[in-house]
Every structure is written in C-alpha cells, then in structure tokens.
Amino acid sequence: MSTVVTDTHSAHDAHDHHDHKPTGIKRWLFTTNHKDIGTMYLWFSFIMFLVGGSMALMIRAELFQPGMQIVDPHFFNQMTTMHGVIMVFGAVMPAFVGLANWMIPLMIGAPDMALPRMNNWSFWILPFAFMIMLSSFFMPGGAPAFGWTFYAPLSTTYSTDSTALFVFSMHIMGMSSIMGAINVIVTIMNMRAPGMTYMKMPLFVWTWFITAFLLIAVMPVLAGVVTMVLTDKYFGTHFFDAAGGGDPVLFQHLFWFFGHPEVYIMILPSFGIVSAIIPAFARKPLFGYASMVYATASIAGLSFLVWAHHMFTTGMPTFASLFFMYMTMLIAVPTGVKVFNWVTTMWRGAMTFETPMLFAIAFVVLFTIGGLSGIMLAITPVDYQYHDTYFVVAHFHYVLVSGAVFSIMAAAYYWLPKWSGVMYDDFLSKLHFWCSLISVNILFFPMHFVGLAGMPRRIPDYALQFADINAIVSVGGFLFGFSQLIFLAVVIKAAMKKGEPAPAKPWEGAEGLEWTVPSPAPYHTFDVPPQVK
Amino acid sequence: MSEQQPKRQDNSRVITRLLASVMIMFAFGFALVPLYEKFCEVTGFNGRTSNTAATADESMQIDQSRVITVEFHTRVSRGVSWDFTSEVRSVRLHPGEVKIVNFYVENKTNRDVVAQALPSVAPGEASLYLNKTECFCFENQPLAAGERAVMPMQFYLDPDLPDHVHRLTLSYMMYDLTDQVRPRTASANRSE
Numbered sequence: 001m002s003t004v005v006t007d008t009h010s011a012h013d014a015h016d017h018h019d020h021k022p023t024g025i026k027r028w029l030f031t032t033n034h035k036d037i038g039t040m041y042l043w044f045s046f047i048m049f050l051v052g053g054s055m056a057l058m059i060r061a062e063l064f065q066p067g068m069q070i071v072d073p074h075f076f077n078q079m080t081t082m083h084g085v086i087m088v089f090g091a092v093m094p095a096f097v098g099l100a101n102w103m104i105p106l107m108i109g110a111p112d113m114a115l116p117r118m119n120n121w122s123f124w125i126l127p128f129a130f131m132i133m134l135s136s137f138f139m140p141g142g143a144p145a146f147g148w149t150f151y152a153p154l155s156t157t158y159s160t161d162s163t164a165l166f167v168f169s170m171h172i173m174g175m176s177s178i179m180g181a182i183n184v185i186v187t188i189m190n191m192r193a194p195g196m197t198y199m200k201m202p203l204f205v206w207t208w209f210i211t212a213f214l215l216i217a218v219m220p221v222l223a224g225v226v227t228m229v230l231t232d233k234y235f236g237t238h239f240f241d242a243a244g245g246g247d248p249v250l251f252q253h254l255f256w257f258f259g260h261p262e263v264y265i266m267i268l269p270s271f272g273i274v275s276a277i278i279p280a281f282a283r284k285p286l287f288g289y290a291s292m293v294y295a296t297a298s299i300a301g302l303s304f305l306v307w308a309h310h311m312f313t314t315g316m317p318t319f320a321s322l323f324f325m326y327m328t329m330l331i332a333v334p335t336g337v338k339v340f341n342w343v344t345t346m347w348r349g350a351m352t353f354e355t356p357m358l359f360a361i362a363f364v365v366l367f368t369i370g371g372l373s374g375i376m377l378a379i380t381p382v383d384y385q386y387h388d389t390y391f392v393v394a395h396f397h398y399v400l401v402s403g404a405v406f407s408i409m410a411a412a413y414y415w416l417p418k419w420s421g422v423m424y425d426d427f428l429s430k431l432h433f434w435c436s437l438i439s440v441n442i443l444f445f446p447m448h449f450v451g452l453a454g455m456p457r458r459i460p461d462y463a464l465q466f467a468d469i470n471a472i473v474s475v476g477g478f479l480f481g482f483s484q485l486i487f488l489a490v491v492i493k494a495a496m497k498k499g500e501p502a503p504a505k506p507w508e509g510a511e512g513l514e515w516t517v518p519s520p521a522p523y524h525t526f527d528v529p530p531q532v533k
Numbered sequence: 534m535s536e537q538q539p540k541r542q543d544n545s546r547v548i549t550r551l552l553a554s555v556m557i558m559f560a561f562g563f564a565l566v567p568l569y570e571k572f573c574e575v576t577g578f579n580g581r582t583s584n585t586a587a588t589a590d591e592s593m594q595i596d597q598s599r600v601i602t603v604e605f606h607t608r609v610s611r612g613v614s615w616d617f618t619s620e621v622r623s624v625r626l627h628p629g630e631v632k633i634v635n636f637y638v639e640n641k642t643n644r645d646v647v648a649q650a651l652p653s654v655a656p657g658e659a660s661l662y663l664n665k666t667e668c669f670c671f672e673n674q675p676l677a678a679g680e681r682a683v684m685p686m687q688f689y690l691d692p693d694l695p696d697h698v699h700r701l702t703l704s705y706m707m708y709d710l711t712d713q714v715r716p717r718t719a720s721a722n723r724s725e
Contacts, residue, residue, distance in 0.1 A: 114544055157611070182551045190543050220555050224562025239566060242651055243610060243708035247579055250569050254562060317578065317658045 021523055029124070032116030034101045035521060037123050039419070041098025042412070044126060046488070048090030049405075051134075053481050055083040060477035062460055063470050076460035077145035078137070084148025085166075088266065089173045090130055092400065095408045096269040097122075097180045100208045103415065104184060106514035106521065107202045109193025109530045114186040122179035129172035136162035147458060149259070152240035152251040156232040167230040174219045174226075181215035184208055193513070195532035199290065202512050206293050207272030210300045214261045214268070217304075222258040225251070249314050256307035264303045267399060268296055270367075270407030271338055274360045276512070277414050278342050281357035282349025283509035288341040295334035302331050312383045321380040328378035332371065339368055354507070355429040359410030362437050363403060370398025373448065388458075391451025397444045409436075409487065417502030420494040421520030428490045435483035442476030577660040580653040582703075584671060587664035587689075595629035596692045603663075603690070605634065606704040614641050615648065615676070617707045628662075628692040636669065636684045638707065640676040649673040650684075650705040659701040662691035673710055 021027050021036075031037060059079050062070045071079070101119065105112055113119045136143040141160030144150065155163055188209045192201070201209075229251075231237040238244025240251045271292075279286045286292065308316060308324040316324075342364050351357070373395040377386055386392060409432075416424050446469045451457075455466045462470065493499060505515035513532070517525045573579040603626065605619040620635040640646055650670045654660035665671075669684035676682060 115548070178555055182548060185551060186544050186547050189547055216551055216554050217558055220559035221562040221565075224559055228563075228566075242706065243649070243710065244713070247569070247573075249579055250566065253569060254565055257562075257565070315580070315655060315657060317576070317656070320578070 030120070032112070032120050033523060034105050034113045034116070034119065035419075035523065037113075037119050038098045038100075038102030040123055041094050041101060041126075044123075045091050045093075045095035045098060045408075046491070048086050048094070048130065050484070050488075052083050052086035052091055053484065055079045055086070057477060057481050059083065060474040063462070064474040065471070066462055066464055066467050068461055071460070073460045074145055075142065077147075077458065078143040080458050081144050081147050082133070082137075085133065085144075086130070087400070088148060088262070089170075090126075092266045092404050092408070093177060094126060096208070096211070096266070097177075099204075099269065099273070099408070099411050099415075100180070100184055102419065103514060104187055104205055104208060105191070106418075106517065106525060107205050107512055108188065108191060108196050109513050109526050109532065110187060110191035111524065111526050111529075113183050114191050115183045118179050119183050122176045122183065125172050126176050129169040129176065132165050132172070133169040136165040139165070149255060150226075150229065151255070152229060152232065152248050155229050156240055159233065163233055164230065167226045170226045171223055174223045177215050177219050181212035181219070184212040185216070188212075193526070193529040193532050199293070200532060202272070203275035203286065203289070203292055203296075204269065204272030207268045207270075207275075207296050210296050211265050211268045214265050214300055214303065218258040218261045218265075221254065222262075225254045225258065228254070249311070252311050252314065253307065256310045257304075259310065260307045261300070261303040263396075263399075264299055266404050267367075268300065270363065270404050271296060273407045273411040273414075274342060274363050275338075276510075277356050277360040277410055278345050278364075280414070280507045280510040281354060281360075282346045282351050284345055284349040285511075286341065287344040287347075288337070291337055292341055295337040298334040299331060302327060302334075306331065309378055309383075312380050313387045325378055325380045329375060332375055335371055339364060339371075350509075354413075355424070355426070355433055356410045356414035356507075358430070358433045358437075359406050359413065362433070363406045363410060366398055366402030366406065366440070370395055370400075370403055373398065385454075386451065388456055389451040390447045390455045390457055393457050394444050394447035394451055397447070401444065402440050406436075406440075412487075412491070414507070415514070416491070416494050417506040418514060418517075418519050418521055420497065420499075421502055422494055422497050422499035423502050423506060424490050424494050425499060428486055428493070432483060432486040432490060435486065436480060439476050439479035439483055443473055443480050444476070446473050446476075577654070577657045580655055580657040580660045582652045582654055582660050582663055582665065586668070586671060587666055593629050593689075594692060595627050597627055599628055599694075600625050601628060601690055601694065601698065602700040604700070604702045605636075606702055607636065607707070608704070609707045610709065613707070613709050615639060615646075615707065616641060617650075617705070626690065628690045628694050631666065631687060631689045633667075633685055633687045636686060636705070637681065638674065638676065638684060639681040640679060643678045644711075645675065645677050646709055646711045647673050647675050648707050649710045650707045653704045653706070655702045655704070656698065659694065659698050662694040662698075663701070663703065664689055664691060670705065 021033070022030065028036065028040060058071065059076065062068075062076055101113065104110075134143075139160065139162050141162060144155070144159065144162050144166045146154035146159055150166070155166075188201070188205060228237070228239040232239050232241060232246075238246040240246045240248045242248065275286055275292055306324055306328045308320060309328045312321055312324075346361075373391065377383055377392065377395055413424060413429055450466045450469045450473075453466065455462055502519040504518050506519065507515075513526075513530060514521075516530065573581060602623055604623040605621065607617045607619055609615050609617050616637070616639040618637050620637070624632055624634060626632050638648065652668075652670050654663055665686060665688045667685060667687040669686060674682065674684065
C-alpha cells in the first residue's frame with residue numbers, strides 16, 4: 001500500500017514541476033489549479049449575479065406601478081423564486097467558494113487545495129445544475145413558482161413538473177457545496193505552512209473553516225428535504241401531506257433547520273473578508289482577534305437553535321416562541337462583538353479610503369442596519385405584524401446585498417491586484433462604489449416602510465397607497481442593477497491587464513502570506529512551504 | 534517530501550470522517566420525521582389529538598368553576614364535493630364534563646368513496662387535554678354515492694387544562710382516501 005502511495009505521489013510531483021499549463025479550453029476543463037478554479041467560480045458567480053439580477057429587475061419593473069403591466073402573476077412568482085435560488089446558490093455561495101479557492105492556499109502557505117481533482121469536479125457540476133434549473137423555464141407551466149423556500153404543499157400538491165428539475169439541480173448544488181466544504185476543511189487542517197497554528201490563521205480562513213462545517217452539517221438536510229418533496233410529489237409518500245398522516249409544518253421545520261445555518265454560511269466568510277480589509281487600511285492590527293474567532297464559532301453554534309423564528313406565525317406554543325426569540329436575540333451578542341471589534345480597529349487608525357475599504361466600511365454600517373431589523377423580526381409579538389411583509393425583504397436584502405455582496409466586492413477589489421497583476425481602475429471603482437452605495441439604499445431602505453405599512457412580499461400587485469414608495473424602490477433597483485456593469489467593466493479591464501502593474505503588496509498596511517508572492521500570483525505558489533513565525 | 538506521506542493518510546482520515554458526517558446528517562434529516570411526530574405526540578405541538586379512544590375516569594371531578602368554549606370547524610380537502618358540517622358551531626362546557634356532538638357528512642357525488650377526517654386543535658397545547666371517548670376520526674368512513682351519515686363524537690376536557698385556555702378550536706379536515714384505502718376496506722371489518 002505504501003509503495004503505491006509513494007508511486008502516485010512521485011508522479012504527482014513530476015507533474016507539479018513542469019510549469020506550463022494546458023492551453024485553451026482544456027486548461028479550464030481539466031484544471032486542478034486552485035487559482036484557475038477560483039477564477040472560474042468567481043466568473044460563474046458573477047454571471048449568475050447578473051442573471052438573478054435581471055430577474056430582480058423584472059420584478060421591480062412590474063412593481064413600478066400598481067396593477068398588472070408587464071408579466072402575469074404566475075411568471076412573477078417564477079421570477080421571485082428563481083431570483084432567490086440563483087442569488088443564494090448561484091451567486092453568493094459560489095463567490096465565497098471562489099474566494100476560498102483563490103485565497104485559502106495563499107493565506108496558509110499551501111501549494112494548492114488538498115483535493116485538487118475533487119475541486120475541479122465540485123466546480124464543473126455547478127453549471128450543469130443551473131442549466132437544469134434554468135431550463136425549467138421552457139417546460140409547460142414554466143419554472144418553479146413556489147418561492148426559493150419551496151414550502152410544501154406549494155412544492156408538492158400545487159407545483160408543476162418543473163419541481164423535478166428543481167430537486168435534481170438542488171441535489172447537484174448540494175453535492176458541489178459539500179465537496180467544496182470537505183476540500184476547505186482538509187486543506188486547512190492538513191496543509192498549513194509550518195508554524196501556522198490555528199490561532200495564527202487569518203480570519204478569512206477561520207470563518208471559512210467554520211462555514212465549511214456548517215455546510216457539512218446542513219447541506220445533507222437540504223438534500224433530504226428536497227428528496228422528501230420529490231417522493232411526496234411523485235412516489236406517493238406523505239411526509240408533508242396531512243391526508244396521509246404527514247404534516248406540512250414539518251416541512252418548514254426541516255427546511256429552516258437547513259435554512260438558518262445557510263444564511264450564516266452566506267455571511268460568515270464576509271466577516272472574514274472585512275476583518276482582513278479594515279486592519280489593512282486602518283494600519284492597525286485587528287482588534288480582538290481571538291474574540292472574533294470565538295464570536296464566529298458562537299454564531300455558528302447558535303444558528304442551529306433559532307430556525308423556528310421563521311415560523312412564529314405557524315402557531316407555536318408560547319414556550320417555544322420565547323425560546324426561539326431569546327436564542328435569536330442572543331446572536332446579537334457575538335455579532336455585536338464583531339461590529340465593536342471592527343469599529344475599534346478603525347478607532348485612531350491611520351485610515352485611507354481605497355475602494356476595498358469603502359466597501360468594507362459600507363458593509364459594517366449597512367450590515368448592522370440589517371442586523372438590527374433582524375432583532376426587530378426576532379420579537380415574536382411584533383413578528384406577527386412583520387411576517388411575510390416587505391420588512392422581511394428589506395431585512396434580508398440589507399444583510400445579503402449590502403452585507404454579503406458588498407463584502408464580496410470589497411474582496412474582489414482588495415485581491416484583484418494579486419489575481420490580475422494590475423491595479424484596478426481607481427476612478428471607475430469609486431464610481432461603482434458610490435453608485436452602489438446610494439442606489440442600494442434607495443432600493444432597500446424604503447422597503448422597511450411599505451413593509452411596516454403592511455405590504456406583503458411575493459405579490460405582483462399592491463394597494464394604491466404603496467405606489468410612491470414602490471416607484472422609488474424600483475428606480476433604486478434599476479440604478480443598483482446597472483451600477484454593477486461598472487464593476488464588470490473594472491474587472492474586465494483588470495483581466496485584460498490594462499492598468500498600472502501591481503507590486504507584490506499593493507496595500508501598505510496589508511498583512512498575510514498572500515502578499516509575499518508576486519502579483520499576479522504565479523500559477524504555482526508555495527511549492528516550498530514558507531516558515532511562519 | 535518525506536513528510537508529505539503521513540499527510541496523505543491524514544487526508545483520507547479527515548475525508549472519511551467528513552463523509553460520515555454528511556451521511557449522518559442526511560440520515561438525521563429523515564430521522565427528524567419520526568422524532569417530530571413523537572415530539573408532537575408528547576407536547577401537542579402540532580395540535581393533533583390522540584388517535585385512540587380515551588376512557589372517561591369515573592372519579593373525574595367536573596370543574597364547575599370554569600367554562601370553556603369549544604368551537605368546531607369543518608372543512609373538506611381540495612377537489613372533494615361532500616358536505617361536512619357539525620351540528621353546532623360551538624359548545625360551552627366544564628372541564629371534566631362529557632359531551633356528544635354530531636357531525637354530518639353527505640357524499641354528493643355519484644361514486645363510492647372512503648373519507649377520513651383528521652383533527653387539529655388550536656392552541657396546540659390544548660390538544661393534550663381534549664380527550665375523545667368516541668370519534669368518527671379514529672377510522673375512515675366509507676360513503677356510498679349520495680349517502681348521508683351522522684357521525685357522533687364524544688369528548689371531554691381534562692380538568693388539568695391549563696388555566697389560561699378559555700377557548701379552543703377543534704378543526705376537522707376531511708380527506709378523500711378512496712384510492713389509498715379501497716383495497717383494504719374491502720376486507721376490513723368496520724363495527725361501530
């Protein structure tokens with residue numbers, strides 16, 4: 001056995017050492033290089049961001065005025081469903097996996113991810129998953145229209161056959177995420193450079209490490225739930241059908257047992273990114289490194305005990321409502337620790353406001369707004385008023401768009417010089433930031449007010465008194481959507497190597513092993529592990 | 534490079550454990566189904582009442598100091614054209630007092646069906662204290678085409694019913710189980 005291992009290993013070494021890479025399409029299809037795979041993940045995520053964004057614009061176009069103008073209600077529901085699914089599973093999650101692929105090996109001084117072939121596979125099944133998902137638009141009855149949460153019986157009794165495509169594509173996405181998570185965990189556990197102890201790892205690595213465990217824990221539950229939906233619909237089981245002894249509320253419990261950790265999967269890596277960028281541009285070490293690690297772990301742990309706060313209106317016993325309410329509010333404590341640490345890091349720092357820093361500061365402010373509306377939603381009695389209104393929509397878009405998406409953009413600007421070897425276009429990037437910042441608030445802030453006034457979510461038409469605010473929101477939506485094309489221009493310009501050549505460490509205050517390699521990062525880095533002191 | 538070899542084995546150990554966790558969590562998702570059922574049975578979480586007849590204890594004290602309103606709510610599931618109603622919309626009774634309420638069902642179609650009523654109590658915690666000594670919901674109801682049936686339901690409220698419950702709703706949803714039950718009911722011996 002050991003000889004076999006040695007043999008494959010020496011063959012692998014030989015492969016590592018010839019520097020040239022396959023050219024053309026084969027380079028991308030067969031690559032096992034973490035940088036190539038990271039790049040593909042990031043491009044894929046950006047394409048999906050634009051696809052999901054176009055659907056959001058269709059939603060906002062319909063909601064610009066009361067009454068039905070552009071689409072019919074069924075198509076509107078398909079838009080809300082696919083917008084959610086694509087943004088969650090196609091845009092935000094793959095973007096984080098792409099960043100993990102690019103940065104984790106560079107940050108811990110590893111030559112590559114631990115399982116490079118699986119890495120290739122976990123990326124390449126994703127486009128197929130989304131092709132299956134998007135092809136459902138061409139089926140009779142169209143794409144799934146039951147919301148990204150696919151509540152039974154909407155997804156069982158009342159859905160069209162596109163459910164089958166939805167379920168299979170969810171299975172494939174789940175497999176991709178699980179493989180990605182396994183890869184991250186094995187890489188972090190076994191591939192750290194000598195001297196890189198756990199408590200010396202950059203926070204982005206730490207937050208991804210914890211996120212990967214969350215993925216391992218909940219993606220299989222999601223796989224189970226979609227399987228139950230499939231068998232309920234096609235194979236006569238009654239998991240969620242009361243007529244056969246099942247319970248539709250059970251669906252919600254199972255779904256949110258996955259769903260709540262899932263929302264932390266989409267925000268914990270953001271915490272890591274912001275914890276890298278703020279110290280770099282405040283020129284001070286991160287305040288409270290250890291407390292950041294513990295706070296991240298506590299948030300991850302608590303995320304398993306709060307799922308039913310999505311279900312207060314299902315009629316839970318008072319005791320259960322109180323339990324989930326207090327548990328949810330408890331999450332504000334570790335999150336508050338994080339926000340405090342970021343602010344304290346900036347306190348009396350020698351701050352400069354390069355684009356990554358602007359996005360990171362916007363993240364801290366806007367994510368906190370989203371977090372506070374989350375606390376409001378956690379209060380059981382008032383949740384009866386807010387449940388399923390635009391207030392909820394405002395809340396989760398503040399944490400996911402001006403939170404997760406802003407952090408991804410901050411990361412892209414921060415590491416783009418390392419990836420491309422050139423500095424991004426400073427003017428365009430600032431334009432992108434200010435357009436995004438202003439429009440994202442025009443887009444999502446007024447939603448709080450229509451929500452509080454009682455406008456329900458997921459409706460194609462609404463009462464006349466909501467007309468003005470919806471018009472403003474739609475204008476914000478289009479401004480935000482088109483602002484992202486500036487980002488596309490910046491990235492394309494950098495990818496075409498147009499711009500000032502970037503030094504190995506373009507940011508004066510940046511710390512970490514990734515800045516010890518030249519820009520652009522060579523195809524193979526850290527063949528000889530660096531020594532971390 | 535010699536230190537790489539133990540790392541490879543390390544990898545496979547970590548991968549094995551992670552894959553095992555994935556399998557365990559997948560199984561856990563399915564295990565939650567019976568666990569949830571058991572949990573609801575114990576806590577009344579989902580408002581289901583017991584499927585077996587309770588026997589009213591002779592020594593049970595009727596609590597004259599409290600009057601509880603029990604409302605009845607009847608529905609038929611989607612695509613079913615039967616009439617399903619209760620004799621009264623609500624009754625007021627003391628905890629411990631036994632009441633009989635009749636429910637009526639009429640099969641307005643021209644085919645024989647098998648119906649099953651499923652109960653649900655709101656608030657859920659009260660479901661543990663609503664005891665039925667006799668109920669049509671304990672078994673399914675074959676209904677010939679055009680048949681009209683009277684279905685009695687005898688129940689009492691446990692005197693231990695929590696003090697803050699003054700009103701509860703007993704809801705019945707009637708489902709069409711013809712396709713699922715037909716082969717079995719042919720041989721089943723239904724005695725009332």
